[in-house]
Amino acid sequence: MQSNRLTKEEYRKQKDLDAARKAGTAPAEVDEEGNEINPHTPQFMLKAPWYVDTGKVSLKHQKAPEKRKATRFGLEQSLWYARGQRAGPAATKYRKGACENCGALTHKTKDCVERPRKKGAKWTGQNIQADEVVQDMDLAWDEKRDRWNGYDPKDHDKVIEEYNKIEEARRAAKASELDKQGPTTTSEAKKIAGAGLSDDEEDDDEDKYADQADMPGQHVNQKTRTTIRNLRIREDTAKYLLNLDTDSAYYDPKTRSMRDNPLADQTEEDIQFGGDNVLRYTGDAPEMAKVQMFAWQAADRGNDVHLQANPTQVAILHKEYESKKDSVRDSTQKSILEKYGGAEHLEAPPKELLLAQTENYVEYSRTGRVIKGQEKAKTKSKYEEDGK
Structure with a gap:
């Protein structure tokens, strides 16, 4: 094996030659194209990588490769193949070696992109597709990955015409x-x-x-x-500004939600915002939650139901389930009353109306608002301010 290492004498001569070239007393080095190389160019720039090294001194590896150009529509552009062009009219008979599905000679049966026929062109001999023009362009790395390579701007005129x-x-x-x-x-x-x-x-x-x-x-x-x-604009008051009391309703800044009523001391006529739970538990929202829960439970039992995929089916099934549930409840209650009796106790009024009193202590204001007796328990944590 031949070593590429220089001897001491060769290394000294090389250093002296480089110093003479930098001083201008020796002629500059010439590359394979006849161009002089600047002697002050660093060595790491002169040395070519191993995958493009030709063994000759050159700066060719530092230059961008020249792109091949083709003239189209009077302009120079990168090389590209003609898409969808046919080599000629379609054949009338099936040819040996052609695609068994469409009858074209330019590709094999496994590479055919046409819809698989019940009986291919090999057996029927009908509807044989014309051969496409196949070009081996030998494209470079960037030309293969250029998404606009070969695009004709005139194709956009069809979009404008349709619009x-x-x-x-x-x-x-x-x-x-x-x-x-x-x-x-x-x-x-x-x-x-x-x-x-x-x-x-x-x-x-x-x-x-x-x-x-x-x-x-x-x-x-x-x-x-x-x-x-549909969204809060500058003229609207933010939820957390409706009541600045620290003991007021909690505002979640991440979801921008305030579930409780921040103005609990005002009457319902004067309140403009009563909390997010007012919308959550009014109207069709509770019924929608029941339907969603029914769909989940039915899916767990193995039924193929989904509220978002087929809402009509879920609504019909939920309606049938509710009707059957009421009938079963009524029949069960009726059978228990017939067996054990006691129907007269179900028709009795509540104890609050019979005795006109209750053990629950509640204080009301003159406007009928609850002052004491049904307060919400305060949240306690390890912090001192929550224990007060």
């Missing part, structure tokens, strides 16, 4: 709807009267850009033309 057709259809539908309703605004009245509107005046029509009229915290209902607020 213009949709816009014209929308305007025609809007005009027909306004014709049925009659002249509702001044601009429409002028249009129907024959005064006509210019393009600038049409751009000022408020209905034309109603879809873009959404503002932070509100959106426009296109049917009723009313503004609906």
Whole structure:
């Protein structure tokens, strides 16, 4: 094995030559292309990596590789293959070695991307696809991974044309709807009267850009033309500012929720915000929670039900379950009463009405608000301020 190490004499001569080249007394080193190399260039830049080292002194590895260019539409662009081009008309008979599914010669049966046929072209000899143009471009690393390589900007004209057709259809539908309703605004009245509107005046029509009229915290209902607020805006008071008392309702800053009523000392008519639990436990929210719980329990028992995937099925099953549950409860109660008796005790009024008194101590104010007797227990922790 031949060693690449230099002897002391060779190393000394090399150092003297490098010093002479830096001083200008010796000619500069020339690379394989005939270009002079600056003697002050560091060694780590002159030394090529092992995977591109040719054994000759050169700075070629420091330059970016030249990209191959092709002329298309009068402009230079990277090389790319023509997608979807056919080599010619489709064959009329099946050829030996072609794809058994579509009948094309350019690919094998296992590589066919067409829908698998019940009987392939090999056996039917019908609907044989034309051969595609296959090009071996030998693309570089970046050319293979360039997502816009070979893209034709003129293809976007089809998208613009489709959008213009949709816009014209929308305007025609809007005009027909306004014709049925009659002249509702001044601009429409002028249009129907024959005064006509210019393009600038049409751009000022408020209905034309109603879809873009959404503002932070509100959106426009296109049917009723009313503004609906769905988020807190600057004019709204934050929940934690309604009552600054430290013993007031707890505000969770992470979820921005205040479940309890921060204004418990006010009447229901004066309260604008009574806590998030008011919305959670009113309306159809409790019923929705029951349906969701029923769907979970039914799924645990092995039934294929899901509230979000098929809400109609879950609603029907829950309705049937509730009806059967009531009938079973009534029949069970009836059978117990028939066997043991005691139906007269179920019809008796509550003890509070019979005795007109109760052992629960509750204090009320003049307005009927509970002052003492039903307070909520305070949360206690290891901190001193919670133990007071």
